[in-house]
Every structure is written in structure tokens, then in C-alpha cells.
Amino acid sequence: MVCGGGLAGFSAAVAAARLGSAVCLIGDRPVFGGNSSSEIRVTPHGAAAFHAYARETGLISELLIEERAANHETIRENGWTNSVWDLTLYDMAVSTPNLTFYLNTTVTGVQMDDPRSIRSLTARIAGAETELIICGKIFLDCTGDGVVADAAGCEWRWGSESREEFGEPHAPRIASGATMGSSIHFKARDMGRPVSFKAPEWAVRYEDPAFFADQGRHFYELESGYWWIEIGVPWNTVYDQEEIRHELTRHTLGIWDYIKNRDPVLRERAAHLALDWIGQIPGKRESRRIMGRYLMTEHDPAGKTVFQDEIAYGGWFIDLHTAGGLLAGSAEPSSAEGYAETTEYAVKSYCGPYGIPLRILIAKDVDNLMMAGRNVSVTHAALGTVRVMSTTALMGQAAGTAAAIALHEGIRVADVPDRCIGKVQQQLLRDGCFLPNVRGRDPEDLARIAGVTASSSEPVQGAGPEGTDTTGGFILGSKEERQRAEEPLNHRRGQWIAVGPEGIRSLSVCLSNGSNTEQVVTAELVAVDHLWDYRSQGSAGIMQTELVIPQGKRQWISWDLAPAESALLQPGRYVRLDLHPCPAVEWHMAGTVIPGHTSAYEMGSGRMRRYRDGGTLSFKVNPPQSCFQPENVLSGITRPYDYTNLWRSDPAKPFPQWVGLEWEQAQSVGIVEVTFPGHLFREYHNYPPFYRDPQTARDYSIEVRDGSGWREMVRVEGNYQCKVRHKLSEPVTIDGLRLNILATWGDPAAGVYEIRCYRP
Template identity: 65%
Template sequence: MKLQKESYDVVVCGGGLAGFCAAVAAARQGARTCLIHNRPVFGGNSSSEIRVTPHGAAQFHAYARETGILSELLIEERAHNHERIRENGWTNSVWDMAMYDMAVRTPNLTFHLNTAVTQVLMGDERNIHAVHAVIAGAETTLEIQGRVFIDCTGDGVVADGAGCEWRFGTEGRDEFNEPHAPEQASTDTMGSSIHFKAKDMGRPVPFQAPEWAIKHVDPAYFYEQGRHFYDIVSGYWWIEIGVPWHTIYDNEEIRHELTRHALGIWDWIKNHDPKMKDKAAKMALDWIGQVPGKRESRRIMGQYVMTSNDVAARTVFYDEVAFGGWFIDLHTAGGLLAATAEPASAEGYSKTSEYAQKTYCGPYGIPLRMLVSKDVNNLMMAGRNVSATHAALGTVRVMSTTALMGQAVGIAGAISVQRDIPVNELHLYAAEIQQTLLREGCFLPNVQHDDNRDLARQAVATASSSALVYGAGPENTDTTFGFRKKEDQQKYKTMHEPLHHRRGQWIAIGADRIDAISVCLTNTSASDQVVKAYMVLVDHIWDYRTEPSQPLAATELQVPTGSRKRWIDWNVGLTWLTGLPKTGYIRLDLDANPAVEWHSANTVIPGLTSAYEMGNGKMRRYLSDGGTLSFRITPAQSCYAPSNAISGAARPHASTNLWRSDPNEPLGQWLQLEWNDTVSIREVIITFPGHLFREYHWYEPFYRDPQCTKAYSIQAWLDDEWKEIHREEHNYHRHRKHVLAQSVATKKLRIVIEATHGDPSAAIYEVRCYSERSACSALQSASIS
């Protein structure tokens, strides 16, 4: 066996999404980084070997999609992949190659695939000196030394080898008083899954299961226990087994049992299911996974243990470095061997049940301290092995969230090395880590851009034009900002939307007053109806409190018999004297009245969302997108001012934070920054709209977001004229960094947007200008050109 020794600043073990983002982030910050992964492709559960599509906060919250390195990868994959996204089992090698391509092109990054960590070597009892890893098929052992180690192995292999404390199983109710915890602690964990994929052959195709496959004969096992066949092309998350097997030590036994079940389930679909067998007659089994996708094993104890109480309360942490927003998704121990599937599925995915109210959460912040080992001085972690209770893991474990954790610890690790800060003291430098994350395109719900090196913050922003919000209704034309497929657009035009629950529409404001507002309603009854209406202040776009404040105004709308898609007017008469703020959001709420329909607009107004009351004083996103409900507002609101591009936020939150040009004006629209004194600019960072509103699963093959800028020019005022200093012709990414060939001394800078991917308006969330280049600017400009 050959022994090969290597030495790095940062060593990341595990190349799933968390580990991959950690390694790329550390390398981009200039740290010499090594990534060790025990599989032939990156991505972990998201890879083509396992095929779980990444989920995250945008599944439940409008404009909550994760950004940063993960966003770059997902945008790149969609731009080049011919395959449609399905829930499970669809992933092909285009996704693997998107990750591989980024890894190969990242300076300072060395990686070893097919390489498993076998031993942890301690320098002393509180510091890891090196890890030993074996390259499969190469008869080579690596001894990899590092200054900072990051455990993203999922099973906590490095932390366990280093002697760290870890937990396995479920805490009892009495330990943290978590409402999601059982009365008694146990070793129960969520199970592992494998998926399958089928192919339509265009002709009847028989299937005969092997004798060793599980035989299913009872429809109740599926239809009465929450195991739903939402697709016959691929699936299913509920092909899951853990207990009574151990998710670490019994992984091979679990794989075999899952294979037996997967074949048996396909046999049931093809040959026995009265509802499915005709639909599946022409389908042939194309692929069955043989690497179980794990949900839970060791949880390494860190400087802070996050609980589901933190999630529910949206605790604000001073060292917030990531965010989550998936529901508290705790699968039933035993999976296929249990009496029912995961609870939400078992109750038919009710959106207003007691269970739904208890588990709907976010967006919430995640602290750095839960990603730092309490026992070893130079060890951090990201992924499903972080310092959280079993109940909190139900939400933080999803891959889009773990990718954010990974980028955070990668940046933190690089800062630790470069500034010689002990890992266990990094939380004291949270502000620096946070500002670096924001500069790299990430988002933190409770942290604002506060980088005093950003010259744009000293400028005055103006623009060629700015859009106004007049409202929208069913008569509007869908521009697919809600990513609605053509076959779905007619459904939105004709769908029935009774007011079974209180419903609210966020409206961005910016006109010092609201004289009147109208809503498009239908009375489906044989008598006149009354609907109570309210205007309330909200803190931000995810302020889901049913009654966040005393109403600014309230009335009863009269909806006469026979009204169909009729605009009902309300003379509101709100001004700053009656409590109307100058910027931000208000929410227009209509109370429940099932005899009345409040129609959706057949479009999505950027930066606005909608929600409905789910019970217990809480609202949740309306329908599957939180799109715009019909309303008209007088006067039109100026909520897309150019100053939004230097507001300190790069997505809708406390306001739209978006400059958007007048859609009636031709493109060639510009945003301008002007300084009192000459500034020297070397780097320009631009964040365009798009890839935020809905989750990745809604995006079509070869996708280019219509809101995203395609062609643009950066111009500087030099020698009394505008001179182009950079040009892009084929952009489709949202976060772009441009390092100029040489510094430019100017008092004025313009970004001229010449083309988008379909939106008639030019738009920008944020512009930053720096006199020096950042550590990873050269890489990122190259990687997304």
C-alpha cells in the first residue's frame, strides 16, 4: 500500500452539498483546501447515484430560495440539462458534471474522489493533526494534514474518530421541552431511502419481480397509510427503512431490504394496483438506486445545540450564518415497517391541521456555534451531522439548507486560517463572516449589508425610469414569473378560490398615501354577501402573524348577488398621518367567507406575495407559489426606486429591495451611481433578479429566468463621456462579479441593461463597488461567463 502525504489549510471530509460548498467557499477565499469524498461523484444524496432533488426554504416561502454557491450550481444545471425535474429518482449526470466542473475550475482546491476517511490522527487531545484516507482501487493511503477540519461526512466519521461527543436518536420531551419530541428518549432515527426511475416504452411491457422481492397484496398499506403514488415515472421518498436496523452499522442490510421493497412496490404498481396498473402498462423499470440516502445518524455536539423551539420562535442569533425554512419534517421511525408513513403524508398533507400548524416554520436563522465542535479546537461540521436535536434536525437536514451551512463554515475556516483565529473563537468574529457571506451572494434574514468598503453605499442612485405598482387582476397576461407552464396558465385563469380562510396580499408602498384599493371578487351564492377587509402593517415579507398589529383601516365590502369577477372598491384614505409608513409592506386581508371568491391575478408582481390563515394565529404561503392576488391601488406605488439597489438587501424582505424600470420604456434602461468625489473602482458586483421566487423544482429544462439580465454594459464617466469598461452578452446568472483590467477613477458609474430573458423591465437587486478585488472574484467571473 502506497502512503502519500499532503498538507492543506482547510480539509473538508465529505463531498455532499454541504461539504462541496464548504470546500469551494474556503478555496475561493484563498485557503489551500482539500476535499475528500468516498463516492465517485459529488453531491451526496443529490447525486445521480441516489437522486434526491435538493429541497429548501422556497418550497414553503416566496422569495426564500437559497443563494450563494448552491444557487450557482442549480442555475448552471437547469441552463444545460434537458431533463425535467421530478421529486425523486430523476437526477442525471448533468448535475454531477456541474459540480465536477466547478471543482476542477476552483483555484486552491484539491479533491480526492473514491476516497474514504479511515483514521483520525490527533496532534493533542483537542486538535486534529491529520486524517488517513484510502483511495479505492488505487492501493493508496493518504495522510492529509490540515489546520482546520470540516466534517461533512453525514455520519460524523471525523468527529467520532477525534473523540467528540455526539448524539444518536431522539431526545425525550423533558430535556428541551420540545413539542415535537416524544415523552421518552430513544435510539429511533429517521430512515434511509432508495429511489427508482421508469421509462415509457410506448407499448405494453411486462414485469415479473424476483422471488426475493417483498410481495404487496393490500391496497390499504398504500392508500390508507400515507404512501402516495404521486408519480409513476420516479419515486418515492417513502421507500424508507431505518429502525430496527442501525443507519450506520447496518447500511448494507438496509440497502438490501430497500431493494426488496422497491421491486415489490414496482410489482404492485405494474401488476396489482387497481388504480395504477393500467397507467403503468407501458412503463419499464429503468433504474433502481443502490446507495441508500440517509436522513439521520450521528449529531456532533457543538458550542450550541439548536432545538425546534429555536426554529418555532425564529430565534435571532448574533452569529447567524445560514437560514432554513423547510417544515419540521420528522419521518416515522421504521418507514415502510411502521403503521403509517411520515405524519404529514399520513394525514393527506393537510395544510391547516394541528400537525401542520405545529411544523410549519421559518425562515429562521442558523448560528455558527452549532457548526463548531465543542470538544476539538480545529473542527467544524455542516450537513445532517450538526449540533441539533432530533426534532430540529427535521428541518435543518434538507440539502439546500445544509449547503448554506457548508458555505458558512468554508468561509469561517478560511478566515480562521488567514487571521490565525482559533475555530472555537470564530463566533466572536461573526460580523466579518456574515459580511463575507453577503458579499458572496448569500442571504441572512437578520443581517444587513454593512460593509464599509463598498463604495456604492456612498453614492446616490438614479435611473432612466422606475416602474410603479398599480396592482393586477385576472385580466393580466402571465409572464411566467411564477414559472407557470403553459398548461397551468389556463388553470389559474379559471380556478375557483373561495375564502375558506382569511387571506392576505402583501403590497409594497411608496407614495405617501393610499386613496383607494379594489379587489376582484365573485359572489357564488344566491344572496348578497359581506366580507370584512383590513389593512395591517407587517414587518417583512414573511410576517405570517394573522394579526401583526392593530389594523390601519378596516371596512366591510359589499358583494352583491350575481357578481362575477367584479372589482369591489374601498376608499381607504390612508396617509402617513394615519400610520402609513413611507416604505415597506402593508398587507390587505379579507376575512373568511366561503360564498365569496377572491381571484388571483394572472401574473406575479415582483416582490409581492400572498398567504392565508392556517390556524393558531399563523398564516402560510397561498397556493403553491404565494403569487399575486387581484388588487388595484390608487395612487400607484413607487416601490422600485433606484435607491433600492444600494439598500443593503439583495432580495425582497422588509421591502422589495429592487430597482425595476418602467416596462413601457424600451430596454437600454440604466441604473447610475454618482459620488461627490472621485472614487477608484476595481471590482463591480451585481445581483440581478430571478431564481428566488420558487423552489428549484419548478424550473424547466434549459431554463433562463425571464427576469434575469441577458446583455448589459458597465460604463464609467471618463473624460466627460461614458466609456464602456465591461460588457456581457450571454448572462443567465443572478450574482455576477467583474474585476476590471485596471482600476477606474470616476465620479459616475452606469449599468445599462440591453436585454433580458423575457421581462420587459430591466431590474437589479444590488450593486456593489470595491477599490480592490475580493479573494474569489477572478474565479467567479470565469465560472459564470
């Protein structure tokens, strides 16, 4: 029984139903999606806003890929979500066996068997004069406000803990009942001619430009709403919802009046804009947080605590909005600083990607109750990072998966972390999710005992600034093009390079020296654990050298490694090439992105963060590195992380290209599952309408080899999803399987992250 139709509850319900559980999902709105729906229009954020290759996968990825492929609408941060997104969710719900759902349905009561066990819920369908009594074995509270848990008598927290309680850097000195506020959004339309606007008398009147410019309330775009149109205290975000909605409406109309009629610059920009839509359901950030079997504090995401029961991950910064919103002295601190990336606050709040434990999703006071979403067991400071919707969707999928496995195993959900967490983790990985500290090791996956071959593999030679290929999976928008502009080497900067079995004899970087004198730059090779190993102090430095940079533009400067130095580099791992600061020198971005080869820069306090969009800095490596070999499809990780984990064919060779499995003994196979590359590098907002990722296989086939030779079992045309699953038309006993990539959506190379095979 899942209560709440937002992304957390929706993901929980679909995940459990797909695993065979009978699921009932209720939501109190007419559409699925919660804050992301067309009623509220906050687009899903997540780890990829700050970390390359960190976009969330699993159900949320399946949904967002489908929406971008079908939707004509450009996506902006707030206000532009349309009903195509609602229908994407609705279609998945209708198409999921074992799932029954009721929209416009509100929980009105909880019935207990005893103080530690829920028997049933009562709910009312609005406008239908119908009351439901729904019995279940496991209940999931994904209501955001913790409505079910509260009615069941669970302990919950509200507001901010004191700094003394847990020693959290973001916690206030004195505990407070203040919560982050709620927002409504708007959308404007360009009419192609001057359009007037007159605010009603009851709207708030704004006159002072300093209220916006000096307090972090920025007008980057005029066609869409702003998160900082936010109000919480002095109102209670649960009980005073209607007052908050009305106050937000007054302020939103007043802000639009300021844009259209008062600010001398903005009114010129907005002259042709007409107010097209304004939300009337506040999007909440915070209310009750239900106490679970573990209380996650700010120290966990900041320190990347490794949990034995890891079931999801996050990567948003510790984003705590100023209590009061528009009624406070400034907007949230990061915005008030103009989103500066190297301030003390920016360094302190940057975190992730980090693991999330299952225990924060299991209520401590009721044995058959779980939570997912913004009401999970975290402190106020930790909520600042886990509350964004792509992260809550991952928690929802994990909760639904754990619930289904608990039912299958005949155990309490409270016992899952100790008794069968491995099954939950391996199921999540099989279903397309990613866990930073768990590798795919499904014992039922027959591919794991196979050898791997391929038609070809691309060697990595590096890339220079002159390159123009944007099909490495990444279509550059105007923002990214602007980011290619020159920038001095003001901070330590690093480039991840995958080391192949050949070893590295020399490295080159493309640098410009615009000064009047020769410059010297310190170069360093650093051992890193993965793509998000941002240590710049205390890191495992391998070797250093001094690069002499003469005057001139775009020069390739080489670093030759001695054989003993080259032997220190570990094949099948990343090394990071760092250049120390030298403001007279520019290290140029490459004109393309080499998959899995990202970059970062030092933000302060011995830490790095993604450089620009995380793309590739210009470098060359000799000899070329064989880091896209076919055996990568069995690495157990379906994205660049500790290595590329990607088979990629030679782009100089024509399609079809193939990767295949071979078994020493014939195997009975009935299910084949494949993960293609795509949709990982950037956040959802960066993808245009009708998007199909260039890296993803468009047309492909699956062939099998038995005693009579090769025969085709599957052929697909027009695919754009990254995770595909095929139940073969008939079980086969085979000693070979071949995945043929016939075409992509633009990338000249074929790519595969993972192949799995299962018995019928």
C-alpha cells in the same frame, strides 16, 4: 481539510478556496453531490417549498442555475437526477483555484496533537492502493455520519430526545434510539407500448392496497421513486448500511411489482412503463449529530430565534419521518394526512424562514473541528427542518467562509462567533447569500457612498385576473395553472403591498359573489415586518372596514382611505391587506405575479402560510406606488423581504434601460458586482429544462465616467446567472458608473437587486 463531497462539504470547500485558503476536499463516492448526485437522486429541497422568494442563494443557487440552463432532463422530486448535475459540480471543483480534491477516498483514521486538536487524517483511495496523510489547520466534518468527529472523540447524540428534556412539541414522551430511515429511488421510462415486469423471488410481495392508500404512501407519479420507500430501525443507519440497501432493494422491486401487476388502477397507468434505473446507495436522513457550541432545539426554528452569529437560514417544515419507514404503521404524519395544510400537525410543524447560528457548526470538544450537513449540533426534532440539502449547502458555505476568515485572522474557529462574526456575515452577503436578520453593510463597498439614478422605474398599480403576462419571472406550469381555479374565501387571506412615498388613497380588490344575496366582507390593513410575517392574531392591525359585495362576477370593490388613515402607512415598507373569511365570496388571483407582492392565508392558531404558490391576488392601488426605485439597489438585501429591494424599469419603455451610481468625489474602482433578479420565487423542482429566468439580464454592459466622459468597460451577452462579478480590465478613477440592461430572457422590464463596487 473538508471531509465529505455532498452539498454541504462541497460548498464549504469551494467557499474557503474562493477566499484564498488552500483546501483539500475528499469524498468517498466517485461523484460530488451526496444524496443529490446521480447515484442517489434526491433533488435539493429548501425554504422555497413553503415560502415565496425564499430560495437559497450563494453557491447552491449558482450551481442549480447552471444545471437548469444546461440540462435537457425534467426535474421531478426523486429519481430523475442525471449526470449533468454531477458534471456541474465537477466543473466548479476543477475550475476553483486553491482547491485540491480526491474522490473515491474514505477517511480511515484521525491523528491528534492533543485531545482538543486534530493534526491530520489518513484516507484511502479506493482502487488505487494509495493512502493519504493530510495535515491541516482546520478540519470540516461533512460526512453526514460524523466519521471524523467520532474518531476525534467528540460527543454526539443519536435518536430522539425525550419531550421532558427540552419541552419540544415533536419530541416523544420517552427518549428513543430510533432514527429516521434511508431511502433508495427508481426511475421508469415510457416505452410507448405495453411492457411486462416479473419480480424476482426474493422481492417483497405486496398485496394490500390499504398499506399504501390508508397509510400515507401515495403514488402521485409512477415514473419516479418515492421518499417513503424508506427503512431504518431495526437496523443501524451507520453499521447496517448493507443490510438496509438489500432490504430497500427487495421492497422497491416489490412495490414496482405491485404497480405493474397487482393494483387494478395503477397497472393500467403503468402499462407502458419499464423500470429504467434503481438506486443501490441508500440516501440517509439521520445518524450521529455532533455536539457543538450551541444545541439548536425545535423551539429555535419554530420561534424564529434571532442569533447574534446567524450565518444561514432554513424554511422546511419540521419533517420527522416515522421510525421504521415501510415497516411502520404509517408514513410520516404530513403524508399520512394527505398533506393537509390546516390540521393541528400542519400548524405545529410549519416554520421559518428562520436563522441558523454558526455555533452549531463548531464542535465543542475539538478546537479546530467544524461540521456542516445533517450531522450538526441539533436535536432530533430540529433536524427535521435543517436536514434538507439546500439548507445544508448554506451551512457548508458558511462553515467554509468562517474557516477561511479564522485562518486569515489568525484565530481559532471557536472564537469566530465572538471576535469576527460580522466579517463572516458580510462576506456571506457579498458572496450572494441571504440572512434574515443581517443587512449588507460592507464598509469596503464604494457603492454605499454613491447616489443612484435610473432611466425609468415601474410604478405598481396592481393586477387583475384578466392579465396573461407570465414574464414577471415566472413561467406557469400545469400545476400552477390548475391552482388558478376559483376557491371560496374560506380562510382569512392576505396580500402584501409595497407602500411608496406617494401614500395610498384607495385600494380595490376583484371579488365574485355567487350567492343570491349581498355579502359583507371585513377588510383589514396590517403592518408587517417582512414577507414572512405570518401573524394573523396579535399582528399590528392598522385599520378595518366593511366591504359590501353585491351579486356578480369579477367586481372591483374599493376601499377609500381617509387622509389620516393613509398617513398611518409607512413608505418603504409593506402593508398586508387581509380579507376575513366569507365562503360565498371568491378573491381572484391575478393573471401575473408582481415581483415582491406575495399572498398568504390563515392556516390556524393565529398563523398564516403561503397561499397556493405565493402569487399575487388581484388588487389595485391608487395612486400607483413607486416601490421599484433605483435606490433599492443599495438596500443591503438582495430579494423581496422587508420591502421589494428591487429596481425595476418601466416595462412600457424599450431597452436599453440603465441604473447608475454617482459619487461626489472620484473613486478608484476595480471590481463591480451585480445581483439580478430571478430563481427566487419557487423551488428548484418548478423550473423546466434549459431554463433561463425571464427576469435575469441576458445582455448588459458597464460604463464608467472619468474626466474624459463615458466609456464602456464590460459587455456581456448570453448571461443567465443572477450573481455576477467583474474585475475591470484596468483600475479606473471615476465619479459615475452605469449598468445598461440591453436585453432580458423575456421580461419587458430590467431589474437589479444590488450593485457593489470595490477598489482594485
